[in-house]
Amino acid sequence: MKEINNNEILIEVKNLKKYFEVNKGFFGRSKEYVQAVDDISFFIRKGETLGLVGESGCGKSTTGRTLIKLYEPTGGEIIFDGVNISELSENQMKPYRKKMQMIFQDPYASLNSRMTVGDIIGESLDIHNIATGDKRQARIFDLLNRVGLSKDHASRYPHEFSGGQRQRIGIARALAVDPEFIICDEPISALDVSIQAQVVNMLEDLQKDFGLTYLFIAHDLSMVKHISDRIGVMYLGKMVELTDSKELYANPEHPYTQALLSAIPIPDPEVTKNSQRIILEGDVPSPINPPSGCRFRTRCQYAMERCALEEPAMREVTDGHYVSCHLMDDKYPVAK
Amino acid sequence: MGEKLLDVKNMKTSFYTHVGEVQAVRGVSFGLNKGEALGIVGESGSGKSVTSMSIMGLLQYPGKVKEGEIFFKNEDLTKKSSNEMMNIRGDQIAMIFQDPMTSLNPVYTIGNQIIEAIVRHQDVDKKEARVKAIDMLRLVGIPSPEKRVDNYPHEFSGGMRQRAMIAIALSCQPDLLIADEPTTALDVTIQAQILELIKELKDKMDTSIILITHDLGVVADVCSRIIVMYGGLIMEEGTAEQVFYEPTHPYTMGLLKSVPRMDVNEKQRLLPIPGTPPDLVKPPAGCPFSARCPYTMKICLEQAPDYTYVKPDHRAACWLLHEDAPHTDVDTGVKREGIE
Numbered sequence: 001m002k003e004i005n006n007n008e009i010l011i012e013v014k015n016l017k018k019y020f021e022v023n024k025g026f027f028g029r030s031k032e033y034v035q036a037v038d039d040i041s042f043f044i045r046k047g048e049t050l051g052l053v054g055e056s057g058c059g060k061s062t063t064g065r066t067l068i069k070l071y072e073p074t075g076g077e078i079i080f081d082g083v084n085i086s087e088l089s090e091n092q093m094k095p096y097r098k099k100m101q102m103i104f105q106d107p108y109a110s111l112n113s114r115m116t117v118g119d120i121i122g123e124s125l126d127i128h129n130i131a132t133g134d135k136r137q138a139r140i141f142d143l144l145n146r147v148g149l150s151k152d153h154a155s156r157y158p159h160e161f162s163g164g165q166r167q168r169i170g171i172a173r174a175l176a177v178d179p180e181f182i183i184c185d186e187p188i189s190a191l192d193v194s195i196q197a198q199v200v201n202m203l204e205d206l207q208k209d210f211g212l213t214y215l216f217i218a219h220d221l222s223m224v225k226h227i228s229d230r231i232g233v234m235y236l237g238k239m240v241e242l243t244d245s246k247e248l249y250a251n252p253e254h255p256y257t258q259a260l261l262s263a264i265p266i267p268d269p270e271v272t273k274n275s276q277r278i279i280l281e282g283d284v285p286s287p288i289n290p291p292s293g294c295r296f297r298t299r300c301q302y303a304m305e306r307c308a309l310e311e312p313a314m315r316e317v318t319d320g321h322y323v324s325c326h327l328m329d330d331k332y333p334v335a336k
Numbered sequence: 337m338g339e340k341l342l343d344v345k346n347m348k349t350s351f352y353t354h355v356g357e358v359q360a361v362r363g364v365s366f367g368l369n370k371g372e373a374l375g376i377v378g379e380s381g382s383g384k385s386v387t388s389m390s391i392m393g394l395l396q397y398p399g400k401v402k403e404g405e406i407f408f409k410n411e412d413l414t415k416k417s418s419n420e421m422m423n424i425r426g427d428q429i430a431m432i433f434q435d436p437m438t439s440l441n442p443v444y445t446i447g448n449q450i451i452e453a454i455v456r457h458q459d460v461d462k463k464e465a466r467v468k469a470i471d472m473l474r475l476v477g478i479p480s481p482e483k484r485v486d487n488y489p490h491e492f493s494g495g496m497r498q499r500a501m502i503a504i505a506l507s508c509q510p511d512l513l514i515a516d517e518p519t520t521a522l523d524v525t526i527q528a529q530i531l532e533l534i535k536e537l538k539d540k541m542d543t544s545i546i547l548i549t550h551d552l553g554v555v556a557d558v559c560s561r562i563i564v565m566y567g568g569l570i571m572e573e574g575t576a577e578q579v580f581y582e583p584t585h586p587y588t589m590g591l592l593k594s595v596p597r598m599d600v601n602e603k604q605r606l607l608p609i610p611g612t613p614p615d616l617v618k619p620p621a622g623c624p625f626s627a628r629c630p631y632t633m634k635i636c637l638e639q640a641p642d643y644t645y646v647k648p649d650h651r652a653a654c655w656l657l658h659e660d661a662p663h664t665d666v667d668t669g670v671k672r673e674g675i676e
Contacts, residue, residue: 162612201608226604265528265531269556
């Protein structure tokens with residue numbers, strides 16, 4: 001087991017922005033931008049799991065991908081272990097690629113169907129010159145064993161596996177380079193309920209054994225609550241609330257968080273019958289022309305005049321609980 | 337209430353593929369009363385969707401209902417010709433599918449697709465049908481329906497498309513609405529909107545509902561009675577309260593234990609069900625769950641259990657409930673304490 005110092009910050013994000021260009025004019029002139037991630041800041045401590053939740057199109061996956069520079073950030077800084085990696089070239093990034101890995105949502109699309117499982121896992125060992133020959137083979141068998149598969153599986157192809165098993169292969173591939181930080185982008189949403197729990201338990205065990213740090217992206221709030229230490233809630237490219245996971249569910253402050261939490265169907269007939277649902281009106285607006293001021297105001301039941309004029313600042317309402325909403329008193333300090 | 341609308345008797349559905357006969361549904365019996373909301377829960381491959389497709393008569397080659405009867409208003413649907421089924425479908429039984437993008441026709445306007453259903457089944461001309469279509473869109477909560485009626489599906493968002501699907505399904509005021517994973521492709525806040533709409537319309541139009549889902553939370557919200565399916569068979573059936581608070585089948589218990597509870601605050605470890613679902617080309621001789629069950633006995637592997645009625649309206653297929661079964665301390669997974 002690795003020693004984990006819980007207060008050390010592994011990754012810090014400052015004012016991260018990612019805009020995607022959409023050409024609208026006939027000759028591709030008048031450019032518009034999808035503001036997929038717009039000015040968000042957060043940090044993740046070593047050995048911690050930060051959950052990122054929000055509806056589709058809120059920018060949570062883009063945040064994850066920009067974080068490991070699968071997308072080039074439009075603005076802001078990404079500081080990994082004290083080094084600003086946002087400006088690094090592809091070559092300079094290579095040692096960091098080893099430290100940051102990703103597990104993808106769709107276990108059917110994220111494995112090369114023409115490669116054996118052994119080669120899928122071994123590919124990253126080759127790229128980073130970690131092991132060759134017998135050592136490589138031993139490492140692959142060891143990894144398969146770690147994720148609950150056997151070494152016979154190494155010579156098979158992805159189509160011979162079920163969804164849950166494929167996700168295990170994806171996890172083994174991520175672990176191959178001995179990373180410090182893993183981004184789990186909806187790793188369980190394509191799996192059946194009984195299989196989800198298997199994978200989540202395994203992720204928790206691996207975190208303990210290897211001292212991993214996770215960014216766990218999901219839209220299933222009950223699973224996120226289960227696995228995360230802290231949770232960030234995103235809406236339309238903005239972080240609206242960020243706090244300890246217990247605190248978030250006990251005292252949600254942002255109206256969007258409150259609606260999101262109350263919308264989750266609870267598997268308990270009596271609790272569901274007696275709960276008061278906040279039903280949000282309408283749909284998420286387009287991120288090309290997001291509403292002025294607070295982006296949630298078009299669906300917010302408490303929206304005031306000020307919400308349209310001024311963008312709310314991220315304020316720290318209690319220790320480590322950040323909310324970006326005009327309902328919060330101005331006396332709370334603005335988060336840096 | 338109390339009047340039987342649908343009665344499925346020992347229905348078996350198979351797909352005859354090149355690898356052999358896939359026995360997707362292996363003898364399922366259940367009934368549905370007027371005005372009732374029944375939930376069918378199960379994982380992928382449990383046979384829940386095939387059950388609904390069999391009722392609708394929408395099975396395509398190589399699928400076939402090979403045995404059993406499906407009584408709808410006391411008439412056996414398995415004996416109907418495809419023409420007769422076309423008159424029933426859309427008019428008396430309607431269906432909503434999981435993916436509203438692929439189940440709407442992209443080259444027709446939303447209005448046209450509602451009008452098509454109305455003109456097909458009702459004695460009205462296109463003009464009246466259009467008025468009705470606009471009314472339906474208003475009923476399902478589409479803003480400015482007079483304009484939206486002429487939109488194409490791609491101009492609608494996911495939630496609005498599902499509302500449009502519901503509008504089409506309910507346009508002829510069917511007696512039975514089958515909703516197959518209606519909210520799985522939607523975000524939670526939109527899911528809440530759609531579930532609210534389904535509940536509201538059920539009361540307003542007195543439609544019976546079969547809701548098929550893998551999400552235990554969704555059935556707890558909408559349904560009064562629940563069927564749990566696994567490996568092509570019904571494992572347990574009971575009222576929502578019975579299934580959630582007094583589950584008797586180890587599979588139901590396993591499902592309840594494997595989902596984290598939002599309202600329980602202490603950090604618990606999830607208890608997954610080990611293993612994977614059975615292969616339905618060669619289904620196990622005994623109970624389909626025996627390979628993953630923590631309480632498996634010798635007989636479970638050899639012979640499939642019959643239903644034991646724990647209460648008149650609560651049944652389960654498990655050898656543990658047999659009177660000769662050894663007494664076992666079963667952890668039902670129902671934790672009512674620690675809830676705020």
